[in-house]
Amino acid sequence: MDDADFLIVGGGVYGTALAYEIVSTGSSVTLVEADRLATRASGGPGKRGVRANGRNSRELPLVHEALAQWPSLSELLGAETGFERLGGLMLVDSAPEQGEIGWARAEAHQRLQATFGLASRLLARDDLAALEPGVAPSAAGALFNPDEGIADQRSTALAYAAAAGKLGASIRESSPVLDINPGSRPAVRLRDGTTLRARRAVVLATNHGTNALLERSAMPVLPLWTMAPQVLMVQAKDDYQPRHLVGHLAKTLSVKPLSDGITMISGGMRGRWDPRTNTGRPVDASIGESLDVAASVFPALAGGALMTADAGSPETYTPDGLPYLDFLDADRRIFVATGWHGHGFAIAPAVARHAADWLTSGRRPDVLAPFRIRLR
Structure with missing residues (x-):
């Protein structure tokens, strides 16, 4: 599929979870990943924490939802996430x-x-x-x-990708994006010369690679930095x-x-x-x-x-400690999900569900309002 309703750039937990949640609504999705799925922040050794402790109050409604989702997520996706409810x-x-x-x-x-x-x-x-x-x-x-615990970040991303694929999403690995064209039919240009177009929006779930991609596309960069x-x-x-x-x-x-x-x-x-x-x-x-x-x-x-x-496994940080989850442009063609600070994994099931609802319905859920981009 060269054209889809939504193009997602980035094959980590957020890219794959968004692909699954969006395609579940009946919209078409193409996901492109520069390398293999789950190779950066969603890769690396060990497991990630699924926790409520130590969080900003604006994330707590999402934590409450996610803690209820994690125990049954493997069954929903048809593959193991490695979740263990340790407390x-x-x-x-x-x-x-x-x-x-x-x-x-x-x-x-x-x-x-x-x-x-x-x-x-x-x-x-x-x-x-x-x-x-x-x-x-x-x-x-x-x-x-x-209710807290741990889960396997790579297994979770792969489970979301497989479930999205079964529902018809196109998953393209080893497909680096050169740049984005945010026109009336937003498109991404791949290194191999292929151009993929989105009928509705391009979603950047690229975490630490976000600003480099925006720079290559002559678009304003975000206040972000990377830490290992x-x-x-x-x-x-x-x-x-x-x-x-x-x-x-x-x-x-x-x-x-x-x-x-x-x-x-x-x-x-x-x-x-x-x-x-x-x-x-x-x-x-x-x-x-x-x-x-x-x-x-x-x-x-x-x-x-x-x-x-x-x-x-690099993580991306923002000045106020909250992620960016918002459209970059007034025409609502380029959507960004980045700046997860190493604790976005735990809330991914809840965030992805709400973000997919926003992207497909056009209405921002109140629970995601704190993560809007305010640059002026």
Whole structure:
């Protein structure tokens, strides 16, 4: 299909989820991916967190929807997403010298999440220790959400793509886009010389590649930057693993137990991104710092074997910490979904459903209004 109602550029979780949700409405879809599906932010090792904790309030309605969708998503798509409902902990350290500000923050987060119907509750030290026995004594308690968990980002993207294909979407891998023509019949020009046209809109689900594509198309770029999150895989002594998806209110840390006995450590430590080669690599100092932080929270992780360190899955950031989900032009021909900050994966099922409704009906859902593009 050289023409379709919607052309989607980018074959990660958002591109494939949007393809599935749009084609499910009866509209035709062509998706093009420069490489293989799920090779950038939706690729990489381990799993991603599916969490409510630590989020902007504007995302919480979407989190509430997504947490209800994830358990049945594999059945819906007909393929595994790797979702595991482990429960999620946001740890709080005792800090009397700060007036117990950690508890005050945790209580505020719990009250906020409760207003959006999330099942988060506060755990005192004894309850936390019973739930997560290996946690350090410095953890005074936690904000706990039993509905949180982890899922496989690559499997999820491939599941969405396969389900979209079964419904008639055209999926084209190894099809780099040279530029976009945002005319009355918006089109993308591929490196092989092919021109694909959209009867309604071109959707850019290109994350860190968005501004480069806009520049090549002589279109205004967005306030974005790219960071390479650093991910460590550790085999602890005596095969110890935490039991939950664990973050920390004050420390740069996210810990996930994987099924192969490996503990995944991430949460914001940075690798080094090279924009000239579009590659990322780990930084030794950050590796050491990340391992030290993890061991301070889970002492049994100290001295574990570092199996791998990866920084090859770039994420895109915006100044206010919220993604961009909006049309770029007044004619509503170019739609952008980018700037996910490393936490867009968890809300993808809900966002994709609402965005598909917007694209096909022409009406912006209220829940997506906070993510509009405001450049003036």
